[in-house]
Amino acid sequence: MDTLLTAEIAANAPRYRRKSSTFIDGIHDVSQDANNMAPAQLYSTMSGRLFHSGRIAIVMVGLPARGKTHICVSMARYLQWLGVKTRIFHLGDYRRATVGEGVEVPQDYFYPNASPASVMLRQKILKRCREDIYGWLNHENGQVAIYDAVNPTASGRLALAKEFAKHDVQTLFIESFVDDDEILKENARNVKISSPDFHGMDPDEAAQRYLQRIQTKIPVFETMEEKGLNYVKMKNAGEQFFYNNVSFNYLSHRIVFYLTNLHIKARTTFFVRAGTATEEDSYKADAPLSEEGRAYAEKVAETLLKHREEERQAAIANGAPDHPLRPLSIWTSTRLRTIQTAEPLQKLGYKVRQRSQMSQINPGVCEKLSERAIRSLYPEEVEKHELDPYHHRYPRAESYHDLAVRLEPIILELEREQNDLLIIAHESVLRVLYAYLMHCSTRDIPKLKFPRDEIIEIIPAAYQNEAKRVHIPGLDPKFIPSSPEDIRIPVPGSPSGPSSPIPGLGSPGEPCELVVLSRPPEKVINKAKEMVADKVADED
Amino acid sequence: MAPKTNGIGVQVEDMKICVVMVGLPARGKSYIAQKAQRYLKWLSIPAKTFNVGNYRRTDAPQPSADFFDTNNPEGERKRRAAAEAAVADMLQWFKSGEGVVAILDATNSTKERRKWVLDKVKSEGIEVIFVESKCDDEELIMANIRDVKTTSPDYKGQDPEKAAVDFRDRIRNYEKVYKSINEDGDEDDLTYLKIMNVGKQVIINRIRDYLQSRIVYYLMNLHIRPRSVWLSRHGESMLNIEGRIGGDAGLSHRGEEYAGKLPDLVLESVGSNRPLTVWTSTLKRTIATARHLPKHYNQLQWKALDELDAGVCDGMTYQEIADMYPEDFQARDEDKYNYRYRGGESYRDVVIRLEPIIMELERSEDILIISHQAVIRCIYAYFMQKTQEESPWVPVPLHTLMKLTPRAYGTEVQTFKANIKAVSTWRGKGSTAKHEDPAPDGGV
Known part of the structure; x- marks a missing residue:
C-alpha cells in the first residue's frame, strides 16, 4: 500500500485524530488498547472476533x-x-x-x-x-x-x-x-x-x-x-x-x-438522577422519596420544561420551522424513588413507563456495609475489583458488565423510541446507558459522574452524538454530588488526584464545590465539529 | 416481562400482543406458532397458542376436503364458529391478566377475515401483528404435507395416501380465496411479517414496539427444513468421579472410552454419512469428547456453552457446599432456577446467555452439541417445553446421546446409550450424595 497516501489520510481523516473525551461520542475513536472489552461482550476471544461469525x-x-x-x-x-x-x-x-x-x-x-x-x-x-x-x-x-x-x-x-x-x-x-x-x-x-x-x-x-x-x-x-x-x-x-x-x-x-x-x-434523550430517598442506605428497602427528594423532583420538571422551550425558541431563531415540541416520554425503573421523581411531570400529563430492567446495579453482599467493612471482610475481592472495576462482581452482586448485558433490551428500545425521552434512574444505570450513546470505554464507565444538579441531554447527529449538561439551579449543595444512594462498590480513583474508593460516601479529599446558583446551560464544545462539517453533506 | 404491579399500583409491562x-x-x-410460544415461555414471557383447527375438530373431527369448500355453507358456518370460539377464549385469557402474547393459529387467508380479527382484538387494546408464511416451493410443500398427514389429528388412523390426496384438495379450496397480506396494496397499515420461501425473502411492515421486533427477529431465524439436534454431555470427567461440580478437568478412563465410541453412536443415530456440525464448550472435557469425531465434521467452540458457573462453589462436592454455605445450599433447592451461586450463575442466567445459541440453532441444520449438565438441561427445556420448576432437575445421564427432531406438532426425542458405565451426577432435592440414581420424573 502507498504509505505516503496512508499518512495523508491519517492526517486528513477525522477518525485518526479524534481524541477521547467522555462528552464527545467516541464512536470514531480508534481504540489504543487492544484488550479493552466492549460493554456487553458475550465472551472474549484471542482474535477479538466472535468465532461463530466470519x-x-x-x-x-x-x-x-x-x-x-x-x-x-x-x-x-x-x-x-x-x-x-x-x-x-x-x-x-x-x-x-x-x-x-x-x-x-x-x-x-x-x-x-x-x-x-x-x-x-x-x-x-x-x-x-x-x-x-x-x-x-x-x-x-x-x-x-x-x-x-x-x-x-x-x-x-x-x-x-x-x-x-x-x-x-x-x-x-x-x-x-x-x-x-x-x-x-x-x-x-x-x-x-x-x-x-x-x-x-x-x-x-x-x-x-x-x-x-x-x-x-x-x-x-x-x-x-x-x-x-x-x-x-x-x-x-x-x-x-x-x-x-x-x-x-x-x-x-x-x-x-x-x-x-x-x-x-431526530430526537433527544435526557438523563436525570432519581431524588434522594428516606432510607438511602438500603437496596432492598425500596424507600420512597424524602422531602428534599420531592423538592428535587419539582426542580427537575421545571428546569427540563424550561430548557426544552428555550431550545425550541433558539431553533426557530436559527431558521427552523415553528413546530410544536416533540412529545416527551419518561422511563423510570420499577423502584419507588425513580417513579416518584417522575411524578411532577406525570401530573402534567407526560407518559411514564416503568422498566424492570432498569433497576440499579445489585450490590450483593455489599449492601449496608461500610467501606471499611467491605475492605476487612472481602480484602481479596476489593483487590480484584480495583484491577477491573467494570467486570468484577462482588459476591452475589452484579458487575457493570452484568448490568450492561441486562440493559441490552433497553438499548434496543431506546433506539426504537421516536419521542424525546427522559430517563430517570440510578447513577449506575445512567453510566451504562450513557456509555452506549456516547461510546465510552469500559475503563471510564464506572467513573462517569452524574451530579444531581445536572440534566444530561444527548443530541443525536448523523456523524456522532453530542452531550450537553443543563444546570438545575437552586439545589442544596449537600444534595448534589454522587450521593450515598450509590452502592458501595469501591471505584479506583482517577489518576489526577486522590478520591474515595467509594463515591457514595464522599471523601475528605474531595471538597464539595460551591454551586453557582444560576449557571447557564453548558454546551459541550465539540471540537470535532469543524472537522466533520462537510461530512454530513457527503455525496460519495 | 410478565405484568407486575408495584407498590403504587402501576402496571410495569402493559403491552399485550396477538400474533x-x-x-x-x-x-x-402451526410449526411457527408452536415454536414462538415455546421460545417466549422459555424467556419467561407468558404465551399461548389458540389453534382454530382444534376448536373446529370438536365439531367436525375428521372432515373431508369439501368441508373447506367456500361453497359449502355448513362447513363455512362451522369454521366461522370455531374461529369465533378461539378468539373469544383468547380475549378471555388476556382479560384474566395472565396473557402477554397470544398466537392465533389459523389460515386467516382472506382480507375480510383479517379485518374481523384485527377489529375484534384491537378493540380490547391488544396490538396485532400478522405473520404470514408464503411458499411456492413445491418440494417443501410436499415435505410438509407428508409430515402433516402423518402427525395431524385430522388424519389419524387413515390411509396415508388417501390422506395426502384429501389434504391437497383441501389446500386447493383455500387457494381459491387466498390473498397474501397487502397483495392488493390496501393492507399497508397493518403490522406484519411476511416470510417467503422459508426466509429467502422477508418483508417487515410497521413494527410498532420492541417485543414485536423481538418476535420478528426470532421468526426470521426459523426454517422448516427437516433436521435434528443431537445433545450429549462430555464423557465422565475426573471431577465427576469425585462428585465435584464445575472445574476444568480431563476425562476419566471411562470418559475416554465414551469419546472413542461417540463417532459410532452418532453414525448409528444419524443413519447416514451426512456430516454434522459439532458445537462444544471451551472446557477441556467437551473438546476431548469431540476429538475422535470424523474430520469432515465442522467443530466450533462456544463460550456460551460452558457449564453453569458455580462461583465460590466451583470444584466442591455437594456435601462441602452444604457444610460451608448451608443457607445457600437450602436456598438453591428452594428455587433452583433463580438461585445464583455466590459469584456465579443461576439457571436463569444460563438461559439468557444461551439465547444466541438458540437463535443460531434455529438457523442451522444438523447440529451435535457436546456440553454440560446444566446447559443441556436449559437447551432440553427449550425444545421440550419444560417449566422453570422442572428444568433444573431433569436427569441428563452421562454417556448418552439424545436426538431431538422438531416436528410440526412437537419435538421427538430418541436416546442412544453408549453402554459405558459412568457415575450419576444427578442430585435430588435436599440430597448431598456424591452419586445417586435419578428419580424417574426428575424428582419434581
Whole structure:
C-alpha cells in the first residue's frame, strides 16, 4: 500500500485524530488498547472476533440525505457495544484526502459516462478505501467493516460483492430508500445547515435546492433488486423492511434485529438522577422519596420544561420551522424513588413507563456495609475489583458488565423510541446507558459522574452524538454530588488526584464545590465539529 | 416481562400482543406458532397458542376436503364458529391478566377475515401483528404435507395416501380465496411479517414496539427444513468421579472410552454419512469428547456453552457446599432456577446467555452439541417445553446421546446409550450424595 497516501489520510481523516473525551461520542475513536472489552461482550476471544461469525463487509446503498451515515454510525455503536470489532470507512474521507479539503470533484464524477480522467480518479479513491478495509480485516482482526458510500448501480454492487468474496469476506448490503417527501426534506434541512451555499435561504427552499443538486450530480441510482445478493432495504426510515436473504449468518440477523428498532428521525434523550430517598442506605428497602427528594423532583420538571422551550425558541431563531415540541416520554425503573421523581411531570400529563430492567446495579453482599467493612471482610475481592472495576462482581452482586448485558433490551428500545425521552434512574444505570450513546470505554464507565444538579441531554447527529449538561439551579449543595444512594462498590480513583474508593460516601479529599446558583446551560464544545462539517453533506 | 404491579399500583409491562398467523395449509404455520410460544415461555414471557383447527375438530373431527369448500355453507358456518370460539377464549385469557402474547393459529387467508380479527382484538387494546408464511416451493410443500398427514389429528388412523390426496384438495379450496397480506396494496397499515420461501425473502411492515421486533427477529431465524439436534454431555470427567461440580478437568478412563465410541453412536443415530456440525464448550472435557469425531465434521467452540458457573462453589462436592454455605445450599433447592451461586450463575442466567445459541440453532441444520449438565438441561427445556420448576432437575445421564427432531406438532426425542458405565451426577432435592440414581420424573 502507498504509505505516503496512508499518512495523508491519517492526517486528513477525522477518525485518526479524534481524541477521547467522555462528552464527545467516541464512536470514531480508534481504540489504543487492544484488550479493552466492549460493554456487553458475550465472551472474549484471542482474535477479538466472535468465532461463530466470519468477516463481514456491510455496504451502504443510498443517495445522500437518506440517513446512511446515521445508520452506519448507529450500527457500529451497537456492534461495538456487543463486542464485535467494527469500523466505519467513509468513502468521503478518502475522497477528501485524495482531491484535497474543500476541492470539488469533477462535475461528471458520478455520471455513468464519465470522462476517463474522472473514472480514474474514482477508481483511485475506491481502491485506497478498499485497501484500508482489507488491511484492517486481515491485519487488525477486524470483523465488520462498514463501507459508507452511495453505491448507486447494480453492476457496481455485484462487482463489489464478488471482490469481497475473493478476500473471504461476506457482504451484506443495506439500502436506505426514501420516497416520503417529508423525511427527505427533514434530512436535507439537517444536512444543508453546514453548507455555506444555502446561507440565509428559506429552509424549505434550501432543502429543495439541495435535493435537486443531488439529482443532477448523481443522475443514475438503481434501487436494490439483485436476487443473488444479501441485502436489507429499509424504506422510509423503518416503515418497511425487505430482506433478501441468500446466506445470512448470526451477525446479519443481529444487525437486522437492530435495524428494525432503528429510525432516522431526530430526537433527544435526557438523563436525570432519581431524588434522594428516606432510607438511602438500603437496596432492598425500596424507600420512597424524602422531602428534599420531592423538592428535587419539582426542580427537575421545571428546569427540563424550561430548557426544552428555550431550545425550541433558539431553533426557530436559527431558521427552523415553528413546530410544536416533540412529545416527551419518561422511563423510570420499577423502584419507588425513580417513579416518584417522575411524578411532577406525570401530573402534567407526560407518559411514564416503568422498566424492570432498569433497576440499579445489585450490590450483593455489599449492601449496608461500610467501606471499611467491605475492605476487612472481602480484602481479596476489593483487590480484584480495583484491577477491573467494570467486570468484577462482588459476591452475589452484579458487575457493570452484568448490568450492561441486562440493559441490552433497553438499548434496543431506546433506539426504537421516536419521542424525546427522559430517563430517570440510578447513577449506575445512567453510566451504562450513557456509555452506549456516547461510546465510552469500559475503563471510564464506572467513573462517569452524574451530579444531581445536572440534566444530561444527548443530541443525536448523523456523524456522532453530542452531550450537553443543563444546570438545575437552586439545589442544596449537600444534595448534589454522587450521593450515598450509590452502592458501595469501591471505584479506583482517577489518576489526577486522590478520591474515595467509594463515591457514595464522599471523601475528605474531595471538597464539595460551591454551586453557582444560576449557571447557564453548558454546551459541550465539540471540537470535532469543524472537522466533520462537510461530512454530513457527503455525496460519495 | 410478565405484568407486575408495584407498590403504587402501576402496571410495569402493559403491552399485550396477538400474533395472527396467515397462510395456506402446509406452510408451516402451526410449526411457527408452536415454536414462538415455546421460545417466549422459555424467556419467561407468558404465551399461548389458540389453534382454530382444534376448536373446529370438536365439531367436525375428521372432515373431508369439501368441508373447506367456500361453497359449502355448513362447513363455512362451522369454521366461522370455531374461529369465533378461539378468539373469544383468547380475549378471555388476556382479560384474566395472565396473557402477554397470544398466537392465533389459523389460515386467516382472506382480507375480510383479517379485518374481523384485527377489529375484534384491537378493540380490547391488544396490538396485532400478522405473520404470514408464503411458499411456492413445491418440494417443501410436499415435505410438509407428508409430515402433516402423518402427525395431524385430522388424519389419524387413515390411509396415508388417501390422506395426502384429501389434504391437497383441501389446500386447493383455500387457494381459491387466498390473498397474501397487502397483495392488493390496501393492507399497508397493518403490522406484519411476511416470510417467503422459508426466509429467502422477508418483508417487515410497521413494527410498532420492541417485543414485536423481538418476535420478528426470532421468526426470521426459523426454517422448516427437516433436521435434528443431537445433545450429549462430555464423557465422565475426573471431577465427576469425585462428585465435584464445575472445574476444568480431563476425562476419566471411562470418559475416554465414551469419546472413542461417540463417532459410532452418532453414525448409528444419524443413519447416514451426512456430516454434522459439532458445537462444544471451551472446557477441556467437551473438546476431548469431540476429538475422535470424523474430520469432515465442522467443530466450533462456544463460550456460551460452558457449564453453569458455580462461583465460590466451583470444584466442591455437594456435601462441602452444604457444610460451608448451608443457607445457600437450602436456598438453591428452594428455587433452583433463580438461585445464583455466590459469584456465579443461576439457571436463569444460563438461559439468557444461551439465547444466541438458540437463535443460531434455529438457523442451522444438523447440529451435535457436546456440553454440560446444566446447559443441556436449559437447551432440553427449550425444545421440550419444560417449566422453570422442572428444568433444573431433569436427569441428563452421562454417556448418552439424545436426538431431538422438531416436528410440526412437537419435538421427538430418541436416546442412544453408549453402554459405558459412568457415575450419576444427578442430585435430588435436599440430597448431598456424591452419586445417586435419578428419580424417574426428575424428582419434581
